[in-house]
Amino acid sequence: MKPFLFIAFLFLLSCNSPKPHNALVLQTDFGTRDGAVAAMRGVARGVDANLDVFDLTHKIPAYNIWEAAYRLHQSVGYWPKGTVFVSVVDPGVGSERKSVVAKLKSGVFIVTPDNGTLTLLAESPGIEAIRQIDEKVNRRQGSDSSYTFHGRDVYVYTAARLAAGVISFEETGPVLQNTVVALPYQKAVKDGDTLSGMIPVLDIQYGNVWTNIPDSLVSLAGIRRGDTLLLDVFHKDSLVFSGKLPMAHTFADVAEGQSLAYLNSLMNLSFAVNQGSFAEKFKVGSGNEWTVKIQKSKFKSQK
Numbered sequence: 001m002k003p004f005l006f007i008a009f010l011f012l013l014s015c016n017s018p019k020p021h022n023a024l025v026l027q028t029d030f031g032t033r034d035g036a037v038a039a040m041r042g043v044a045r046g047v048d049a050n051l052d053v054f055d056l057t058h059k060i061p062a063y064n065i066w067e068a069a070y071r072l073h074q075s076v077g078y079w080p081k082g083t084v085f086v087s088v089v090d091p092g093v094g095s096e097r098k099s100v101v102a103k104l105k106s107g108v109f110i111v112t113p114d115n116g117t118l119t120l121l122a123e124s125p126g127i128e129a130i131r132q133i134d135e136k137v138n139r140r141q142g143s144d145s146s147y148t149f150h151g152r153d154v155y156v157y158t159a160a161r162l163a164a165g166v167i168s169f170e171e172t173g174p175v176l177q178n179t180v181v182a183l184p185y186q187k188a189v190k191d192g193d194t195l196s197g198m199i200p201v202l203d204i205q206y207g208n209v210w211t212n213i214p215d216s217l218v219s220l221a222g223i224r225r226g227d228t229l230l231l232d233v234f235h236k237d238s239l240v241f242s243g244k245l246p247m248a249h250t251f252a253d254v255a256e257g258q259s260l261a262y263l264n265s266l267m268n269l270s271f272a273v274n275q276g277s278f279a280e281k282f283k284v285g286s287g288n289e290w291t292v293k294i295q296k297s298k299f300k301s302q303k
Contacts, residue, residue: 021048022082024163027056027071028151029064029089036149040086040156043140047160056085063091065116066183066287070200072110073120074266081107084163087117088151099133099154101162101172102180109169111159113150116183127178133158134173185288188213195221195269199233199290203264207277209233209284211292213269221296225249228297229261231271233282236289241282244297245271261294269294 024044030036037058044053056075060068068089076085090097090113098114105126110118111133121127135154138161143153161167188197188211197213223229225247233241246253248260251274259278264270271278278284 021051021165022084022163023079024051024053024156024159025056025075025079025083025085026053026058026156027060027068027085027087027089028058029060029062029068030058030151032058036151039149039152043152043156044160047157047166048164051160051164056087060089063089064287065089065091066119066185067201068117069119069121069183072117073124074201076104076108076110076121077106077125079108082109082163084109084111084159086151086155086159087112088155089117090115090150093150094147097181098176099135099150100130100176100180101133101158101169102130103128103169109159109162111155111162114181116181118180119183119185122178122180122182127180129169130176130178130180131169131173132176138167138172183288185212186291188217190217190220193221193295195292195294197269197292198288199284199286199292200288202279202284202286203270203272206272207279207281208264208270208272209278209286210264210266210270211268213292213294215263215267215269218263218269221294223247223296225253230295230297231261232293233284234291234293235285241284243282251275 041053044051057071068087072087092115100114102110102118104121105128133154138158140153140157146153158172186198195213195217197211199209200212201210203210227247228244229247230244245259245261248254248262251272254260254274256275259273261271273281
């Protein structure tokens with residue numbers, strides 16, 4: 001084939017090739033016992049049948065905006081630039097709360113109500129730009145009279161169009177200031193010999209209690225494997241648990257049924273019962289009303 005014919009062939013091939021797609025990831029508090037999630041998936045496929053649609057979770061506790069914010073924080077950093085997340089935990093559906101698309105500094109997009117869901121992502125990796133969804137353009141056809149299922153009619157429809165390259169970020173709607181609704185919470189701090197933080201979520205399958213206290217603060221407090229920690233857990237300032245437990249590397253460092261402290265997969269200080277549930281045993285919950293205080297005892301624990 002002559003060179004110029006070959007170049008022309010490649011050009012025509014590129015013009016006819018399908019556009020590259022970004023992944024679409026869904027998170028809701030809908031559960032999977034009815035057709036809500038399937039309806040959202042159907043809308044996404046209606047936009048482009050070639051979209052790759054994944055689930056973060058659909059088991060966020062009903063109306064729990066804080067947990068939605070944390071699960072995004074836990075997961076977003078592992079997805080490549082261009083990925084579009086839809087997070088719908090929306091007790092204010094149909095109200096005046098804004099429907100937005102946030103472009104993170106990592107290049108990932110979040111489509112969600114601006115109701116606190118973006119609290120942690122606004123801190124890290126940070127928001128590069130945010131736009132309010134223009135529902136005159138970015139809304140499923142024929143859904144104008146629907147006020148209670150924006151996850152299907154607005155969020156996943158807009159997100160699918162963005163992931164498929166049907167629209168650009170700039171075409172999602174007018175630009176907003178990079179200030180979002182933020183939920184209050186106890187940040188991880190070291191004050192003298194005391195570490196303070198909160199319990200953002202439970203490792204729900206096993207009942208382990210995760211905190212937001214990072215390994216850097218744990219090291220700064222001089223805490224090492226074999227040390228005994230003095231742990232106090234509070235709910236709305238009421239003491240729920242107070243006790244001593246060893247700092248371990250992993251669960252098998254203690255006998256079955258015994259409590260321990262360890263660093264979880266996010267390298268945050270956490271508490272568990274070996275082959276048991278710390279949360280269930282000691283009636284500990286999670287969310288921005290649950291806080292902890294930790295000190296290192298001068299006495300080492302016994303294995």
